[in-house]
Amino acid sequence: MSIPEETFDVVVIGGGPVGENAADRASRTGLSVALVESELVGGECSYWACMPSKVLLRAGAVRALAKETPGLRDPGAPDAAAVFARRDEITSNWDDSGQVSWVESAGLTLVRGHGRLAGERLVEVTLRAGTGSEAQGGAESGLGEAETGEAPAKRLLRARHAVIAATGSVPVLPGTPGLAEAAPWSSREATAADTVPESLVVVGGGVVGVEMANAYADLGARVTLLSRGGLLSSAEPFAGEMVAESLAALGVDVRTGAEVASVERPGIGAEDGGPGPVTVTLADGGTITAAEILVATGRVPRTADLGIESVGLDESGLGRGGALVVDESLQVTGVPGGWLYACGDVTGRAPTTHQGKYQGRIVGDVVAARYGTEAGDRSPTSGDPEPAVGQEGKPWSRYAATADHSARVQVVFTRPQVSWVGPTEREARAAGIPVEAVSYDLAWVAGASVESPGYKGRAQVLVDTQRRVLVGATFVGPDAGEMLHAATIAVVGEVPLDRLWHAVPAYPTVSEVWLRFLESYGL
Incomplete structure (x- = not known):
């Protein structure tokens, strides 16, 4: 029996914060939009x-x-x-009723199920059991075919104009012998646990690894953190070093340069007693035993079951980790007709929620302007007749995701917090940007001494010495995330240092470091 097609102007696959933004913005010029989500509306974040x-x-x-x-x-x-x-x-x-209410109030049609491409402008949705053929709210769990004995129901959604993939990313599980069989935690289990394990081994020194090591040490677990390199390798080196020092002071056994050779855990699948402790054997022969193990070694774009082959894409047309390759308007390259778009982690460009939501707003605006009945002259080509030219010669425009290149932002909520915008010094030099790094000890700022007698922090900005503008900044210290946006504005706005000199910081605040930066540079 054939499945009848349902037609919408736009179909968005993925109802996390990125997909929600894309769907909302796409609908603002009169387009009908279906939002497909297989789990909870609101997504991973x-x-x-x-x-x-x-x-x-x-x-x-x-x-x-x-x-x-x-x-x-x-x-x-x-x-x-x-x-x-x-x-x-x-x-x-873990009830998404509130998010569902917002979707409905925005005039979007929610379809619960797993969406995948099934041809040009066509999305096949395998419905969650219990949802039938109607859009559903709530957070009820569905049963798969193997559990019900029946083939799951499906819907076919036809997009008149565009499909937007916002399917996010999935954790990477290394092929370490015994690891998969040891029922390791991913970030999901770590954030959703209802008890604190007596001991925890964290594998990975990135954002998830250091944050969860910090959190569970605070909650009373004995934590060992294993990282093949240093901590927070995508940040400036001093940031990871300061976080490592802080974690060690908290009692975390931080081991950098550590490689896991094998993992063993007895009792998995046993009816009585449950799983036993995890034993981790390192490449140097040492062993660590803990009640639980968290693997936080990165994520890859969720494209494995997106049906890309049905639209003429294969692995050769994907980016690193299987990412969908997009242009600045978030249109997927290599798809005839230009109807497929993507935003968020699935693009592999800047895998953070805030950067993905930024992409979602851009792609939604692009689709609304190109196809909306109320678009008027707001097309991507006519909306910004003379866009400003930013770093790398790219135009600053509401229709171009240029901040993915020159103004990416990141905050790590460890103690101390770490935040940064733009490239690191190493990345800037590798890109051929003539930079000078200006560093300052935040403890020397009057505002820091008021906050705490034991205040520790460090900040650094990168000055493009030819153009005399900031291209990057890093802050490490208490509430460093709250200090970042001033730097982001300076970087995105390409504010000349001579002009920035007239932005007077209040006294006594930690933001007075901005004056110290300029003085240190020689202004």
Whole structure:
């Protein structure tokens, strides 16, 4: 029996924050939009990543601040049960009804199920059991074909104009002997756990690894962090070094240059007693035993089951890790007709939620302007008749994702926090940008001495010595994430240093470091 096609102007595959932004913006010039989501509307960030992880880190950060502030008593170790309860509140107990209400209020059509490309402008959706043929809200779990004994129902969605892929990314599990069989945690299990393991081995020194090592050490676990290189390798070297020092002071056994050779865990699948402890054997022959193991060795774009072969793409047309290759308007290259777009982690360009939402806004605007009945003169070609030219000669335009290249931002919520915008010094020099790094010890700023007698922090900006503008900045210290946007504005706006000199920082705040940067550079 053939499945009848349902027609929309635009179909968005993926209902996380990136897909939501793309769908909302695409609908603003009268286009009908279907939003396809296989799990919870709101995606990884809302339920298993950004939001819950920051809650797990918050209590330890507040305790540390209290301990460092004269006149306050140590409030004691965080109450893990209360922290988990607050995490559950932030994630709405993994119920997406509120997000579904927003989707409906925005005039979008929600389709629950796994969406994949099935041909030109065609998306096949394998529905979640229990949803039938109608769009559904709530967070009910579906059963697959193997559990019900019946083939799952499907819907065919035909896009008149465009399909936007916002399918995100998935964790990478190394092929280490015994690792897959040891039932390791990914970031999902780490952020959704309801008990604190007595001990935890974290494999990976990136953002997830250092944040979860910090969080679980705060909550009372004995944590060992293993990293093949240094920590936070995508940031300036001093940032990872300061985080490593802080984690060690917290009691985390930080081992850089460590490589896992094998993993063993007895009792997996046993009916009684459950799994036993995990034993990790390192390449140097040493072993570590812990109650749980978290693997945080990176993520890859979610394209394995996107049906790219049905639209003429194969592995040779994909980017690193299987990413969809896109131009500055987020249109996927290599697809005849130019109807397929992508945004967020699936593009491999800048895998963070905020950068993905930025891409979602751009691609939504592009689609709305190109195809919307109310678009008027807001087309990508006529909307910015004389766009400003930014770094690398790329035009600054609401229809071009240029910030993915020159103004990517990142915040790591460890203690101390780490934040940066633009390239590192090494990346800038490799790109041929003539830069001078200007560093400053944040503890020397008056505002820092007011905050805490034991304040530790460091900041650095990169000056393009030819154009005399900032191209990058890094901050490490308490609440460093809140200091980042001023730097982002300076980088995106390409504010000349002579003009930046007249931006007077308030006294006594840590932001006075901006004056010190300019003085150190010679202004």
